[in-house]
Amino acid sequence: xxLLPVFIFIFVACLPIxxxxxxxYEAGWETSINLIFRDRVxxxxxxxxxxxxxxxxxxxxxxVATAWCTERTNLWGRRVWNVLVTIPFAVPAFVSSYSWxxxxxxxxxxxxxxxxxxxxxxxxxxxxxxAALRGMNPSLEEVAFSAGYxxxxxxxxVTFPQMRPALxxxxxxxxxxxxxxxxxxxxxxxxxFTTAIYDQYTMAFNGASAAMLTTVLLFLCLVFIGxxxxxxxxxxxxxxxxxxxxxxxxxxxxxxxxxxxxxFLVLTVLAVGIPLGxxxxxxxxxxxxxxxPAELVGNLxxxxxxxxxxxxxxxxxxxxxxxxxLRHRGPLxxxxxxxxxxxxxxxxxxxxxxxVFFAIRYMSGIYQTSVLLIIAYVILFVPLAQSSIxxxxxxxxxxxxxxxxSLGRKPMSVFFTVTLPLIIPGIGAAMxxxxxxxxxxxxxxxxxxxxxxxxxxxxxxxHTANSEFAAAAPYxxxxxxxxGVPVYILTMRSFSSKRSERV
Amino acid sequence: xxxxxxxxxxxxxxAASVMVVGALAACGNGGDNAKDGDxxxxxxxxxxxxxxxxxxxxxxxxxxxxxxxDVREGSxxxxxxxxxxxxxKSPADIIxxxxxxxxxxxxEKGLLEKIDSxxxxxxxxxxxxxxGTWVGxxxxxxxVAYNPNVVKESELPKTVFDFAKPxxxxxxxxxxxxxxxxxxxxxxxxxxxEDETKQWLEGLKKYGxxxxxxxxxxxxxxxxxxxxxxxxxxxWDNEAKEKGADKMNSKLYYFGNGDIGDMISLSxxxxxxxxxxxxxxxxxxxxxxxxxxxQVLTDTSSQYPLNSSVDTKDMKPFSELNPPKEALxxxxxxxxxxxxxxxxxxxxL
Numbered sequence: 001x002x003l004l005p006v007f008i009f010i011f012v013a014c015l016p017i018x019x020x021x022x023x024x025y026e027a028g029w030e031t032s033i034n035l036i037f038r039d040r041v042x043x044x045x046x047x048x049x050x051x052x053x054x055x056x057x058x059x060x061x062x063x064v065a066t067a068w069c070t071e072r073t074n075l076w077g078r079r080v081w082n083v084l085v086t087i088p089f090a091v092p093a094f095v096s097s098y099s100w101x102x103x104x105x106x107x108x109x110x111x112x113x114x115x116x117x118x119x120x121x122x123x124x125x126x127x128x129x130x131a132a133l134r135g136m137n138p139s140l141e142e143v144a145f146s147a148g149y150x151x152x153x154x155x156x157x158v159t160f161p162q163m164r165p166a167l168x169x170x171x172x173x174x175x176x177x178x179x180x181x182x183x184x185x186x187x188x189x190x191x192x193f194t195t196a197i198y199d200q201y202t203m204a205f206n207g208a209s210a211a212m213l214t215t216v217l218l219f220l221c222l223v224f225i226g227x228x229x230x231x232x233x234x235x236x237x238x239x240x241x242x243x244x245x246x247x248x249x250x251x252x253x254x255x256x257x258x259x260x261x262x263x264f265l266v267l268t269v270l271a272v273g274i275p276l277g278x279x280x281x282x283x284x285x286x287x288x289x290x291x292x293p294a295e296l297v298g299n300l301x302x303x304x305x306x307x308x309x310x311x312x313x314x315x316x317x318x319x320x321x322x323x324x325x326l327r328h329r330g331p332l333x334x335x336x337x338x339x340x341x342x343x344x345x346x347x348x349x350x351x352x353x354x355x356v357f358f359a360i361r362y363m364s365g366i367y368q369t370s371v372l373l374i375i376a377y378v379i380l381f382v383p384l385a386q387s388s389i390x391x392x393x394x395x396x397x398x399x400x401x402x403x404x405x406s407l408g409r410k411p412m413s414v415f416f417t418v419t420l421p422l423i424i425p426g427i428g429a430a431m432x433x434x435x436x437x438x439x440x441x442x443x444x445x446x447x448x449x450x451x452x453x454x455x456x457x458x459x460x461x462x463h464t465a466n467s468e469f470a471a472a473a474p475y476x477x478x479x480x481x482x483x484g485v486p487v488y489i490l491t492m493r494s495f496s497s498k499r500s501e502r503v
Numbered sequence: 504x505x506x507x508x509x510x511x512x513x514x515x516x517x518a519a520s521v522m523v524v525g526a527l528a529a530c531g532n533g534g535d536n537a538k539d540g541d542x543x544x545x546x547x548x549x550x551x552x553x554x555x556x557x558x559x560x561x562x563x564x565x566x567x568x569x570x571x572x573d574v575r576e577g578s579x580x581x582x583x584x585x586x587x588x589x590x591x592k593s594p595a596d597i598i599x600x601x602x603x604x605x606x607x608x609x610x611e612k613g614l615l616e617k618i619d620s621x622x623x624x625x626x627x628x629x630x631x632x633x634x635g636t637w638v639g640x641x642x643x644x645x646x647v648a649y650n651p652n653v654v655k656e657s658e659l660p661k662t663v664f665d666f667a668k669p670x671x672x673x674x675x676x677x678x679x680x681x682x683x684x685x686x687x688x689x690x691x692x693x694x695x696x697e698d699e700t701k702q703w704l705e706g707l708k709k710y711g712x713x714x715x716x717x718x719x720x721x722x723x724x725x726x727x728x729x730x731x732x733x734x735x736x737x738x739w740d741n742e743a744k745e746k747g748a749d750k751m752n753s754k755l756y757y758f759g760n761g762d763i764g765d766m767i768s769l770s771x772x773x774x775x776x777x778x779x780x781x782x783x784x785x786x787x788x789x790x791x792x793x794x795x796x797x798q799v800l801t802d803t804s805s806q807y808p809l810n811s812s813v814d815t816k817d818m819k820p821f822s823e824l825n826p827p828k829e830a831l832x833x834x835x836x837x838x839x840x841x842x843x844x845x846x847x848x849x850x851x852l
Contacts, residue, residue, distance in 0.1 A: 035847075043850065187715070199680045201584070203685065209852070356589075357588065360592055367589075367594070451594065452573040466718045
């Protein structure tokens with residue numbers, strides 16, 4: 001029952017890999033080897049790794065710091081900061097990147113790419129880590145304190161291990177997103193595998209070279225996933241009993257407070273102030289801006305329906321995958337959990353081309369229809385849904401399900417009456433996150449969308465790629481505005497409202 | 504705690520219902536392209552030309568004939584690649600590209616239909632495929648845009664080859680992914696051989712600054728980030744039309760001596776073989792080649808019309824250009840394959 005959708009999904013998710021192999025096979029061994037082992041690939045490898053590692057590490061540091069300060073200290077204005085630090089998530093990187101470039105060309109290249117992507121990515125760490133900090137049982141830390149541990153030691157020995165899954169889950173997503181980032185890097189003139197693959201496709205008629213670049217990208221992604229598996233550790237986290245939520249002692253910042261406030265202020269100015277400020281400037285000074293409101297409304301509707309529709313389908317697919325990987329150990333469950341991540345790191349363009357390839361040959365009825373596009377979104381964003389749902393599922397005690405089953409409930413009814421209510425927060429977060437990502441998706445949408453249908457993101461991209469910034473402004477503003485809704489949902493609610501402790 | 508839970512549940516139910524409605528709506532507006540039964544005849548055009556150019560032309564065409572047009576935009580090469588991939592299932596009726604290389608490629612694969620003589624007769628034979636599977640609609644010239652505050656006109660070289668020299672370090676912008684640039688490379692290989700072309704590309708890679716497209720490269724010159732950029736004339740002409748030529752910080756420089764830096768390239772269109780609206784597609788080709796359509800194209804694109812009866816207004820007259828004559832027909836190099844291989848070899852792709 002549970003296995004059929006999982007099998008189908010794993011099959012579909014493996015299509016891109018099959019596509020790459022087919023392309024390589026077409027090109028022949030010698031060509032493939034020549035295309036992989038050339039100077040350009042080393043150049044791209046260096047760029048990609050440098051950017052990816054530095055963005056991920058910087059995002060982890062910033063995300064943990066902001067999460068800790070907003071959740072655990074008596075910082076003045078915590079709630080406001082909590083909302084402000086997650087806003088950057090609603091500003092697509094390809095929008096904020098131009099704000100910087102238009103300020104000065106020094107932001108082109110590595111430095112700008114690092115800055116823009118870090119400021120865009122850190123909420124992916126902040127959100128789950130803040131949720132984990134909120135859901136922890138204060139008694140554990142209190143015990144550590146009473147045993148004479150200092151704050152640092154307590155943090156590293158008690159708090160950190162509990163937030164590890166959330167932290168590294170977020171970090172892995174950032175690492176993979178950075179691998180697949182296209183729009184921002186294209187504007188910032190910093191080449192990675194993804195921009196090079198895009199260049200190949202817009203230039204070359206045969207996909208061999210791009211497919212070879214993709215194989216290297218796949219390899220990188222496997223490495224990241226391996227690293228994440230390794231550092232996450234083998235611990236299982238579930239809560240015992242419902243318990244009572246109670247207020248915890250807050251850390252008093254004292255003399256450090258002004259510096260923390262300043263830090264938040266600088267972060268907010270960089271991540272929110274500058275992109276939104278520039279956007280406001282274009283909105284007001286639009287000389288090349290001539291847009292038809294009717295068109296804008298049409299694009300808005302398209303964007304929303306793809307976002308919501310895609311999010312629903314993605315979550316429906318993600319649920320059995322998560323259940324399988326947590327409740328049934330075995331090779332299939334490992335695949336169900338990991339395959340989507342591998343595919344997730346592939347640029348949207350590769351997914352798009354794969355689906356074009358297979359749809360034309362075997363399912364020409366859905367070619368260039370919304371159905372195919374939704375399938376692409378599912379393939380691209382299932383891991384995001386998985387990680388949110390997983391976070392709450394991990395904390396839903398298995399025993400409750402076992403008890404229900406032992407009382408004669410059927411598995412389906414157990415799922416709907418026991419499991420589902422426990423993981424509603426995770427599902428909500430997953431919906432919001434996936435919806436947000438779909439609305440900002442660029443390359444797969446470009447390739448697969450029905451002719452004559454445009455989303456806001458595509459409009460923004462078409463204009464910014466030609467540096468028509470005033471013309472892009474209304475679309476970008478609207479996109480940020482509607483992206484704000486899922487981001488708000490994500491900040492308002494935790495991924496898990498329950499306590500957890502090590503079992 | 505309990506309170507929060509019931510609230511969360513309610514919220515989730517509400518959210519879920521909204522989402523489901525959204526999902527249905529998304530699936531509902533799915534097959535809204537011309538594929539689901541020909542309710543009305545609409546042409547699907549895959550266009551690599553600039554949005555406003557295609558838009559103006561199709562609008563005028565619909566006004567004239569009543570035939571609706573859906574436009575799918577992308578880069579010319581990408582779209583041609585897509586048509587090749589789609590083969591006999593391609594939903595495209597017309598492919599309109601910025602360069603001729605993608606058209607030649609499709610024509611060689613046998614994916615283009617022969618165009619009626621009515622359309623071909625509007626044009627000079629040298630601007631169309633000898634077999635009549637594609638026709639050039641507009642011409643443009645490669646050119647150097649330079650910023651006099653950074654580089655004096657007297658410092659500009661006599662040939663485009665000199666831009667690959669060390670004295671141009673960080674002062675010249677180029678766009679290796681642009682179709683026109685690739686086209687220029689094809690011509691260089693044909694006229695000067697692969698080695699000399701490769702040296703030029705290696706020099707550019709070492710000293711020049713790469714940009715993602717011509718518009719951004721021109722902006723960099725306007726701002727003074729670089730001294731000069733190798734682009735197509737109409738990028739500058741368009742901006743000058745918008746701002747006024749006297750407000751431009753940059754100027755155009757033609758070598759004027761038959762140098763390959765002043766090469767002419769064509770933007771053209773063809774009818775896709777698998778088209779199920781061939782009659783309408785032929786009408787479109789006819790419209791795009793006759794005076795009315797050509798005037799619309801010229802006015803919106805600042806490119807040169809290939810139908811000589813059209814007025815080009817403020818642009819440098821076509822007759823004053825001095826392009827390398829032998830570069831118009833690239834023969835075996837016209838599908839751009841060798842140029843791409845060379846770009847990959849040098850590591851620009």
